[in-house]
Amino acid sequence: LRKKDELAIIVVNHPKARGAIALQGAHLLSWQPNGEEPVIWLSKASYFKQGIAIRGGIPVCWPWFGKVASPAHGFARNELWKLTAHDANEESVWLTFSLEDNEQTRQIWPHSFCLIARIKLGITCEIELESHGDYAITSALHTYFNIADISQISISGLGSHYLDTITGSEHDTSDKALTFAGPVDRVYSQPEAFSLIQDPVFGRSIEVHHRNASDVVTWNPAAEGASGMKDMENDGYKTMVCVETAIASQPVEVHSDKPQYLSMTIRCHKNESK
Ligand code: TA6
Numbered sequence: 618l619r620k621k622d623e624l625a626i627i628v629v630n631h632p633k634a635r636g637a638i639a640l641q642g643a644h645l646l647s648w649q650p651n652g653e654e655p656v657i658w659l660s661k662a663s664y665f666k667q668g669i670a671i672r673g674g675i676p677v678c679w680p681w682f683g684k685v686a687s688p689a690h691g692f693a694r695n696e697l698w699k700l701t702a703h704d705a706n707e708e709s710v711w712l713t714f715s716l717e718d719n720e721q722t723r724q725i726w727p728h729s730f731c732l733i734a735r736i737k738l739g740i741t742c743e744i745e746l747e748s749h750g751d752y753a754i755t756s757a758l759h760t761y762f763n764i765a766d767i768s769q770i771s772i773s774g775l776g777s778h779y780l781d782t783i784t785g786s787e788h789d790t791s792d793k794a795l796t797f798a799g800p801v802d803r804v805y806s807q808p809e810a811f812s813l814i815q816d817p818v819f820g821r822s823i824e825v826h827h828r829n830a831s832d833v834v835t836w837n838p839a840a841e842g843a844s845g846m847k848d849m850e851n852d853g854y855k856t857m858v859c860v861e862t863a864i865a866s867q868p869v870e871v872h873s874d875k876p877q878y879l880s881m882t883i884r885c886h887k888n889e890s891k
Contacts, residue, residue, distance in 0.1 A: 622665035627700065631710045633739045641667065642694035643714035643734040645675040648742045653885050654819055656742070658763040658857040662850050668695050672848040673857070677734060677746060678757040680726055682834075682865045683782075690759065692725050693732060701733075709739025728752045745880035748871050757834060757863035758881050760825070765818030767797045767837055767855050772814050775833055776807035780866065797858070800839040806866045808833040814860060817888070826882040827862040831869075834861035 619626045621639075626646065629636040637646040649655045659673035670676060670690070678690035688695060693716060702713040716732045723729075730750035737743040744758055764770050771794040780787050782802045794815070795801070812833055814823040827833060836859040838846065843854040862881040871877040 623667045624665045624671075627712065629710050629712075629738055631705060631738065633708060634710075634742075636710075636738045636742075638712065638714075638736060639665075639671060639674075640700065640714075641697055642671065642677055643698040643716070643736070644671050644677065644694060645736060645742070645744065646671070647674070648738055648883070650740050650742075650885060653821070655763045656823060656883060656885060658761040660849050660853055660857075662853065663848050667697075670694050672846070673761045675744060675761070676757075676759040678755075678759050678861075678863075679732065679746070679748070680728075680730070680752065680754040680756065682755040682757045682863055685755075686725075688725075690757070692722055696722065698734070709737050709741075711735060711737040740884075742883040743880065745878060748877040748879075749873070750871055751873050753868040753870050754877070755864050755868050756879055757861045757865060758879065759834075759859060759861045759863075760881070760883070761857050761859050762814055762823060762825075764814065764816050764856055764858055767839075767858060769818055770814060770816050770858060771796050772812055772835060772858070772860060774809040774812040775805040775835065776809060778807045779803040779805045795835060797837050797839070800837065800842050802836050802838075803834065804863070804865050805833045805835065806831065812860050814858065820888045822886050822888065824882075824884045824886070825860050825862070826884075828880045828882075829878050830862045830864060830881075831867060832863040832865040834863045834865055835859065836861070 636648045663672040676694040679693035698714040714734045733747040735745045773794040811826040
């Protein structure tokens with residue numbers, strides 16, 4: 618356990634991968650499988666302060682996604698979680714975190730709940746979020762990926778229908794892949810089982826497998842968006858892209874006799890020739 622400014626951070630050092638997780642938010646800050654460039658992007662200008670969301674990594678957005686209420690993306694990423702279990706073998710390390718309702722959360726959202734996050738780090742990275750209680754939620758594993766150059770990557774597997782949250786309009790597209798020439802903020806509501814980020818400069822592709830997600834959200838703020846964010850350096854947007862495993866377009870019901878699961882697996886592949 619280490620401290621970065623105000624936050625307690627668990628550092629993982631394993632023969633197959635290195636990583637770090639903040640107890641605030643059960644927030645994965647980094648994951649680097651052996652022999653790879655870091656896969657997860659973390660803003661150099663992020664705050665590490667109690668109650669303030671970290672910029673980058675994998676924020677757990679829960680019990681809502683977006684700005685439908687305050688705080689944006691729900692309160693789970695701003696709360697202090699408990700490490701309840703951890704273990705390791707030759708292949709990976711796994712850690713379990715939990716968060717339950719408290720006075721502060723009940724003031725924001727009047728429900729009792731238990732939230733469990735399981736994080737497994739090795740040659741793949743897996744996160745599973747398990748919600749218990751009686752309520753409806755939207756949610757996301759808001760993953761920031763580390764890429765070489767936003768103008769050169771493409772993302773496929775997103776499906777043909779999306780809501781452009783910048784303009785508020787819905788679109789059908791026949792584009793096989795998404796590329797970036799300006800701000801992008803989209804909710805794809807008919808995604809394939811996995812998204813594929815092609816990064817020709819790093820010479821790799823990243824598979825993001827989504828489970829129990831109705832949507833995949835893609836986001837890059839471009840120069841204009843980044844300049845308005847104090848916790849992102851001006852050119853920070855060039856080396857990040859968010860591909861988010863999400864329940865965003867329609868809330869899901871959670872019942873006490875049936876927990877709700879949202880999960881993803883990330884895996885890197887080196888291109889044949891660089
Ligand atoms: O997932 C995309 C998004 O909802 C964007 O609209 C953008 O605001 C981003 O998330 C970051 O949100 P945050 O509350 O962390 O600043």
